[in-house]
Amino acid sequence: MSFDVDVRCQVGEAAIALRFATGAGVTVLVGPSGVGKSSVLNMVAGLLTPDDGHVRVGERTLFHAATGVNLPPQRRHVGYVFQEPRLFPHKRVRANLLYGAPDAAPLTATAAMLDIGHLLERWPASLSGGEARRVAIGRALLSDPAFLLLDEPMSSLDPTRREEVLRDIERIRDESRLPILMVTHDAQEAERLATSIVRM
Ligand SMILES: Nc1ncnc2c1ncn2[C@@H]1O[C@H](COP(=O)(O)OP(=O)(O)OP(=O)(O)O)[C@@H](O)[C@H]1O
Numbered sequence: 001m002s003f004d005v006d007v008r009c010q011v012g013e014a015a016i017a018l019r020f021a022t023g024a025g026v027t028v029l030v031g032p033s034g035v036g037k038s039s040v041l042n043m044v045a046g047l048l049t050p051d052d053g054h055v056r057v058g059e060r061t062l063f064h065a066a067t068g069v070n071l072p073p074q075r076r077h078v079g080y081v082f083q084e085p086r087l088f089p090h091k092r093v094r095a096n097l098l099y100g101a102p103d104a105a106p107l108t109a110t111a112a113m114l115d116i117g118h119l120l121e122r123w124p125a126s127l128s129g130g131e132a133r134r135v136a137i138g139r140a141l142l143s144d145p146a147f148l149l150l151d152e153p154m155s156s157l158d159p160t161r162r163e164e165v166l167r168d169i170e171r172i173r174d175e176s177r178l179p180i181l182m183v184t185h186d187a188q189e190a191e192r193l194a195t196s197i198v199r200m
Contacts, residue, residue: 002179004056025195026180035200037183046073079140079148085132087124094120101142130161150182
C-alpha cells in the first residue's frame with residue numbers, strides 16, 4: 001500500500017472527510033473547486049491536523065488520532081510542490097534546488113531530467129511559469145523524499161509547458177517509483193498520469 005488515508009477535518013465552514021487506500025504509482029485526487037483537495041494534501045503533509053483518522057504512507061504511520069501519533073512535517077519526508085512554486089526569491093535556482101537536499105550529488109542528473117540545467121545561476125524572478133514549476137519539482141525531488149505531493153502542477157501553464165511538466169511527472173512515476181499523490185482539475189491529465197483515481 002502506498003497511501004492509506006482516512007481523515008476528517010472541519011476547515012472553516014467546510015467539513016472535509018475522505019478515505020482511500022491506493023498502491024504504487026500516481027494517485028490522482030479529483031473533485032470540484034473548494035471540496036477540500038488541497039486540505040487533504042496538507043493533512044498528508046502534516047500542515048493541517050485532522051480531527052480524526054489516520055495517514056499512512058508506505059510502511060510509516062504519519063498520523064493516527066487514536067494513538068496520538070502526529071509526526072511534524074519535517075519528519076514526514078515529504079516532497080511537496082504547491083500550486084504556486086514558492087521558490088525563495090533571494091536564492092538562485094541552484095540554492096533553491098539544494099535547499100533541504102541532504103546531498104548535492106544528484107543535482108546534475110535531476111536538473112538534466114527536468115531540463116533546468118541551464119538555469120542554475122538564474123534568479124527565480126527571471127523564470128517562466130513552467131521553468132519555475134520544474135525547479136519546484138526538482139527541489140522536492142532533491143530533498144530525498146519518501147513520497148511526493150503535487151497540487152495542480154500543470155495549472156496556469158500553456159499547452160507546451162504543460163506537456164513538458166506532464167512528461168516530467170511520467171518519468172518520475174516510471175523511474176523513481178516514489179508514491180505520488182496529485183491534485184488536478186483536468187480529466188485528461190488524470191487519465192494519462194493516474195494509477196488510481198480518487199474522487200472527492
Ligand atoms: N483558512 C480557512 N478558513 C475557512 N475556510 C477555509 C480555510 N481554508 C480553506 N477553507 C475552506 O475549506 C474548503 C476546502 O478548501 P481546499 O483549498 O482544500 O479546496 P480545494 O478542493 O483544494 O479547492 P481548489 O480546487 O479550488 O483549490 C473550501 O470550502 C475553503 O473555502
